[in-house]
Amino acid sequence: MKNLIRYGTALVMFSVLAVATQPSANAAEVGSNCSAKPANMLACRLANYRSFSRGALEHAASCGFKYVFMNVIPAAQIEATQKKLAKHGLKVAVFRGNAHFGNETAVADLAKELEVCQKMGVKYMFISPKHKGLSKEATYAKLRELGDIAKKYGVVVGLETHPDLGTNGDVHLETMKTVNHPNIRVNFDTANITYYNKNTDAVTELKKIIDYVGTVEVKDHNGQFKTWNFPALGKGIVDIPAVLAVLKKHGYTGPITLEIEGIKGIQRSEAQVKKEIADSAEYIRSLGKFD
Numbered sequence: 288m289k290n291l292i293r294y295g296t297a298l299v300m301f302s303v304l305a306v307a308t309q310p311s312a313n314a315a316e317v318g319s320n321c322s323a324k325p326a327n328m329l330a331c332r333l334a335n336y337r338s339f340s341r342g343a344l345e346h347a348a349s350c351g352f353k354y355v356f357m358n359v360i361p362a363a364q365i366e367a368t369q370k371k372l373a374k375h376g377l378k379v380a381v382f383r384g385n386a387h388f389g390n391e392t393a394v395a396d397l398a399k400e401l402e403v404c405q406k407m408g409v410k411y412m413f414i415s416p417k418h419k420g421l422s423k424e425a426t427y428a429k430l431r432e433l434g435d436i437a438k439k440y441g442v443v444v445g446l447e448t449h450p451d452l453g454t455n456g457d458v459h460l461e462t463m464k465t466v467n468h469p470n471i472r473v474n475f476d477t478a479n480i481t482y483y484n485k486n487t488d489a490v491t492e493l494k495k496i497i498d499y500v501g502t503v504e505v506k507d508h509n510g511q512f513k514t515w516n517f518p519a520l521g522k523g524i525v526d527i528p529a530v531l532a533v534l535k536k537h538g539y540t541g542p543i544t545l546e547i548e549g550i551k552g553i554q555r556s557e558a559q560v561k562k563e564i565a566d567s568a569e570y571i572r573s574l575g576k577f578d
Contacts, residue, residue, distance in 0.1 A: 327534075328542040329577035330354040330380035332504070335547045335564050339557040344375045346561050350568040353578060354380035356413070356504075356544040359400045365407060379409045380542040381502055384444070386414035388429045389421045398436045405440040411502050411542055412437070413474050415447035426452070427465050434468030443541070445474030445502035448483070455484045456495030463499040472501025476546075477525050478508035478517055485512050490529045497537045505530065505571060506546040515551035520567035528574050535575070545571060 331352045336343040347355060359382040360368050372378060384400045387393055397414075404412055418426040430446075437444045446453050446462065453459045459473050473496050477489040484492075493500070507523030509516035520527060534543075547563050549555060555563070571577070 324538060324540055326576050326578040327540060328354045328380045329568075329571065330356045330542050330544040331564065331568070332356040332544050332546045333358075335545070336560060337549070337555075339560055344371060344377060346564070348375040348377055350565045351572070352377065352568065354378055354542065356381040356383065356542075356546075358383045359385070359403055359412070362399070362403055362406070365403065369407070379407055381411040381413050381445075381544060382407075382409050384412045384414045386416040388416060388418040388426050394429055394432050394436070397433055401437055401440040401442050404442045410442060412442050412444045413447065413502060414444060415449050416452055418452075423452075427462070430462075430466045430471050431468050434466065434470040437470040438468075443470055443472050443501040445472050447474045448476035448479040450483060455480060455487065456492035459492075459496045459499065463496065473499045474502045474504065475500050476504045476506060477527065477530055478506035478523070478546075478548075481508050481510045481524070482513060482515075489525050490533060493530060493533050497533060497539075500534075500537075500539060500541070502541050502544070503530075503534065503539070504544045504546045506548065515548070517546075517548035518550060519547055519563040519570070520545065521570040527571070531574055543571075543577065 329352065331347040331350065331354070333340065333343050333347070333355055336346070344355070353376065355372070355377055357379060382400065382404055384397055386397060390396075401412065404410070416426065416430070418429075421429075433444060446459070448454070448459065451458070452462045453473065463471070463473065475493055475496070477493075480487060480489045480492045505520060505527060507518050507520050507525045507527070509518070510524040516523070545564070545567055547567055549560075
């Protein structure tokens with residue numbers, strides 16, 4: 288009888304211990320949520336509105352955007368800009384900086400812009416670096432210097448897909464490996480690949496430099512070399528679904544900016560510009576989930 292009691296007691300204690308050590312459903316859910324990658328910020332580039340910039344914030348918000356890509360502002364305009372954005376429930380995902388490395392004050396000027404990023408809580412800056420009068424080697428050195436400053440302010444600087452430091456995947460790769468700085472990355476522009484290059488495409492070039500991509504601009508193109516034909520998303524030849532698939536497979540978590548530059552020779556009305564932006568937003572959201 289005593290042995291039976293001891294056995295029953297041990298069985299009860301074992302059962303209690305087993306239950307206590309099992310993770311609760313809530314704990315399992317929390318663990319799952321913590322491991323989930325955040326959705327990419329989907330931003331509207333305000334330059335999409337061209338000459339119809341008045342009312343751009345209101346329209347972008349009406350299209351469901353929470354973020355914008357815009358030119359960096361002077362420090363004196365931070366408070367006023369924050370109020371304008373907040374009025375429409377918007378934040379800045381990416382600031383466009385000014386990079387003319389041929390100027391002696393280029394890095395110092397960008398340092399001020401990076402400080403604005405920090406004060407605005409913006410983690411990404413886009414630049415299309417120019418270096419007239421400066422060799423590539425000297426430009427690489429300035430980019431490394433800029434990278435150190437960007438790291439101080441907690442900002443990733445993305446170099447545009449543009450000659451001659453980011454013409455295509457191979458050139459981007461050369462720049463990234465030579466500069467070799469974690470805060471200097473690639474801004475991958477899906478349409479500039481076929482605009483500046485022949486016999487390649489966005490997906491092919493993206494795969495070459497995916498490890499270095501910090502920011503992305505999704506833009507469509509008709510595929511003709513040096514032809515200014517950048518229609519609404521889904522109207523050109525860029526394989527946008529495949530681009531997004533590559534980014535997702537690689538675990539890319541940076542911002543994705545929607546860009547529409549129009550078609551040379553075709554004048555669009557304000558209504559047409561806004562419709563293309565709205566249609567493009569709807570198209571890209573049909574391909575995935577974004578913040």
